[in-house]
Amino acid sequence: LLTPHNANIRAQFPVLKQILDGYPLCYLDTAATSQKPQIVLDAMAQYYTNDNANVHRAAHQLSARATLSYEKVRDQLQHFLKAKHREEIIFTHGTTESINLVAFGLTAQLTAGDVILIDSAAHHANIVPWQELAKRTGAVIKPIPLDKHCRLDINAYQALLALKPKIVALCHISNALGTVNPVAQLVQLAKAQGAITLVDGAQAAAHLTLDMTDIDCDFYVFSGHKMYGPTGVGVLYGRFDVLDSLAPLLTGGEMIKRVSFEATEFGSLPNRLEAGTPPIAEVIGLGAAITFLQTELTGQVQAYEAELLNYLQCQLRALGEVHLYGAFDDNIGVVAFNLADEHHQDVGILLDQQGIAVRCGHHCAMPLMHSLNLKGCCRASIGIYTNKDDIDHFITALASVKDLLL
Numbered sequence: 001l002l003t004p005h006n007a008n009i010r011a012q013f014p015v016l017k018q019i020l021d022g023y024p025l026c027y028l029d030t031a032a033t034s035q036k037p038q039i040v041l042d043a044m045a046q047y048y049t050n051d052n053a054n055v056h057r058a059a060h061q062l063s064a065r066a067t068l069s070y071e072k073v074r075d076q077l078q079h080f081l082k083a084k085h086r087e088e089i090i091f092t093h094g095t096t097e098s099i100n101l102v103a104f105g106l107t108a109q110l111t112a113g114d115v116i117l118i119d120s121a122a123h124h125a126n127i128v129p130w131q132e133l134a135k136r137t138g139a140v141i142k143p144i145p146l147d148k149h150c151r152l153d154i155n156a157y158q159a160l161l162a163l164k165p166k167i168v169a170l171c172h173i174s175n176a177l178g179t180v181n182p183v184a185q186l187v188q189l190a191k192a193q194g195a196i197t198l199v200d201g202a203q204a205a206a207h208l209t210l211d212m213t214d215i216d217c218d219f220y221v222f223s224g225h226k227m228y229g230p231t232g233v234g235v236l237y238g239r240f241d242v243l244d245s246l247a248p249l250l251t252g253g254e255m256i257k258r259v260s261f262e263a264t265e266f267g268s269l270p271n272r273l274e275a276g277t278p279p280i281a282e283v284i285g286l287g288a289a290i291t292f293l294q295t296e297l298t299g300q301v302q303a304y305e306a307e308l309l310n311y312l313q314c315q316l317r318a319l320g321e322v323h324l325y326g327a328f329d330d331n332i333g334v335v336a337f338n339l340a341d342e343h344h345q346d347v348g349i350l351l352d353q354q355g356i357a358v359r360c361g362h363h364c365a366m367p368l369m370h371s372l373n374l375k376g377c378c379r380a381s382i383g384i385y386t387n388k389d390d391i392d393h394f395i396t397a398l399a400s401v402k403d404l405l406l
């Protein structure tokens with residue numbers, strides 16, 4: 001059980017070697033942002049040190065090298081996602097921007113009364129852009145209820161699909177609870193009713209092998225920084241014809257074919273949806289993160305992560321006076337809990353004093369917290385580098401917090 005076979009993986013993350021107030025850093029906040037392996041740090045430093053230039057435009061060698069490195073990452077992502085075409089990969093600044101790009105881009109395709117279904121476990125990033133779209137068009141938002149285990153209620157979902165929604169926005173893995181949606185099945189049901197589907201994969205990209213031919217959604221979005229890559233870069237995958245039908249959110253340089261004061265002709269995908277200078281170093285860093293994941297995220301490591309999460313849940317239960325939230329048996333990456341009736345923030349601060357980083361609050365999922373009748377909770381989340389010592393350290397610290405507060 002829990003053989004620390006990720007020791008060589010962990011050694012690739014320099015940040016984890018630090019000591020905080022005499023305690024080794026115990027980083028259990030990967031769901032907020034992951035740490036970065038040396039290969040990502042090196043790739044970005046290499047670009048700034050040797051190749052720094054703008055992409056696509058200039059005739060000189062540095063720009064050619066930068067463009068090559070940047071466009072290579074699009075090919076990598078096509079392969080990573082098993083997308084049919086490289087033009088189906090759009091670089092954004094993160095999940096939030098990717099969803100905004102889709103929600104804005106679909107404005108002309110909606111009319112008053114159209115229905116938009118949203119997963120009740122969704123992150124605010126997958127709620128607010130749809131609300132804004134509804135305001136612009138008169139469309140109606142309907143949340144998809146969860147069952148008592150906080151899983152999407154499939155019967156309620158099917159009843160809502162009978163309304164023939166125009167858009168169905170789902171999350172792949174809940175960032176607040178770690179529950180996993182059977183997205184391929186949910187997308188298939190939505191498509192049978194003619195809906196456009198978007199899946200928020202922000203929490204999935206670091207843990208699962210992604211296959212767009214299997215999930216078969218119209219849009220899939222995620223952020224580089226949650227999958228061992230840098231902040232400031234995200235991905236929008238879109239099925240070519242649906243992606244091509246989006247109006248651009250940003251207009252300006254790079255996305256045009258011809259400009260005059262009378263009329264502007266937009267360019268083609270992917271440039272049409274990537275106006276302005278893109279986050280070049282970050283895209284290159286993301287490319288290195290994908291190389292890292294493709295090398296290290298083996299089936300064995302995925303099984304190890306599952307075992308570690310299960311160990312964490314069992315240890316929390318064994319501690320007593322701990323409330324756990326959500327389904328437990330197939331969660332990925334995240335455990336949500338409260339210590340008796342103590343305020344989550346107090347618990348978080350006391351844990352921090354022992355070198356432990358957890359997240360406390362509503363986790364950008366206020367509707368979900370509301371349905372659980374909670375103001376917030378603590379969230380411990382794991383990554384590819386987390387080991388059993390981290391969990392034991394965390395549980396020992398939580399036991400001492402319990403002794404102090406209860």
Ligand code: PMP
Nearest residue numbers: 094095096123125175202203223
């Ligand atoms: N969706 C989910 C499920 C998330 O976990 C997050 C980040 N917490 C986001 C969307 C937003 O991602 P970003 O802040 O990188 O745009």
